Amino acid sequence: MLKTLKGKVGDFVRGFHGLYQNKFDKYLMLPEGLAEISLGYSNEDREIFAYRFGADAKIKILFMGGIHGNEVGTIKLMYKLINYLHGKRFLGVEIYVLPCLNPDGLAEALESPDYFSGGRYGRFNSNKVDLNRNFKTSSFEPENHWFFGDKNVSVYCGESGFSEPESKLLANFVKDHGISILYSFHSRGKEIMGSRDDLAQKLTLDFVEKTGYKYVPEESWRKMGQTGTIKEWCEENGVSYIEIESATRFGSDWKNQKSAIIGAIKYHYG
Numbered sequence: 001m002l003k004t005l006k007g008k009v010g011d012f013v014r015g016f017h018g019l020y021q022n023k024f025d026k027y028l029m030l031p032e033g034l035a036e037i038s039l040g041y042s043n044e045d046r047e048i049f050a051y052r053f054g055a056d057a058k059i060k061i062l063f064m065g066g067i068h069g070n071e072v073g074t075i076k077l078m079y080k081l082i083n084y085l086h087g088k089r090f091l092g093v094e095i096y097v098l099p100c101l102n103p104d105g106l107a108e109a110l111e112s113p114d115y116f117s118g119g120r121y122g123r124f125n126s127n128k129v130d131l132n133r134n135f136k137t138s139s140f141e142p143e144n145h146w147f148f149g150d151k152n153v154s155v156y157c158g159e160s161g162f163s164e165p166e167s168k169l170l171a172n173f174v175k176d177h178g179i180s181i182l183y184s185f186h187s188r189g190k191e192i193m194g195s196r197d198d199l200a201q202k203l204t205l206d207f208v209e210k211t212g213y214k215y216v217p218e219e220s221w222r223k224m225g226q227t228g229t230i231k232e233w234c235e236e237n238g239v240s241y242i243e244i245e246s247a248t249r250f251g252s253d254w255k256n257q258k259s260a261i262i263g264a265i266k267y268h269y270g
């Protein structure tokens with residue numbers, strides 16, 4: 001009883017917090033003169049964009065938000081990052097920022113923000129597919145699950161790996177641009193994990209140290225039993241992968257993550 005009440009009060013406080021953040025932490029404007037790249041179109045014909053900073057470098061890093069469209073804060077975080085990177089010079093790294101891989105889900109989330117129940121709407125694409133279960137990997141299954149709070153909810157992963165345009169466009173983009181390191185942002189959970197390779201593990205621990213978020217080891221990740229994830233696809237395709245769960249659903253979390261993101265870039269300087 002006490003626990004339920006505490007949970008309800010918590011939801012309520014978080015709801016107001018989300019409402020406040022969404023009202024006052026609006027999307028930032030993008031600066032003029034960005035190197036914009038179109039990946040193609042979502043299922044509902046919304047264009048998906050990435051922005052490039054620096055050129056002709058060996059190390060190519062991609063920062064990506066909004067694979068789950070309801071994780072609105074991750075998209076704001078990418079906008080903050082774009083504004084920060086604009087006009088700066090980079091040594092030996094080429095950086096790509098993709099603010100939102102799931103624009104159809106985002107549109108749904110903006111229409112129904114659902115502040116007081118944790119922002120449920122807009123996680124999936126418009127075919128109701130969880131894009132982070134739709135990658136063509138050895139474990140792919142058409143049905144899997146995700147944890148919404150402490151509930152284990154069943155999710156649809158699509159008919160086959162890459163049945164959805166958004167996941168396929170991302171995989172093509174990574175291959176076409178020779179991306180070697182991919183940071184994918186989710187919310188919320190204050191947790192970080194990485195693919196099994198040494199570089200990803202090192203970068204994951206650096207990010208943990210700078211944010212104070214919790215490190216999720218491989219064994220704990222395996223226990224969740226997720227299939228067809230981008231993490232697994234990266235492991236099977238030689239891309240180092242780091243996944244960050246931000247602190248809040250609706251806020252950018254830029255203050256907490258700024259030094260870790262800059263560290264992630266500077267790590268590769270000569």
Ligand SMILES: [Zn+2]
Pocket residue numbers: 068071185186187
């Ligand atoms: Zn997510």
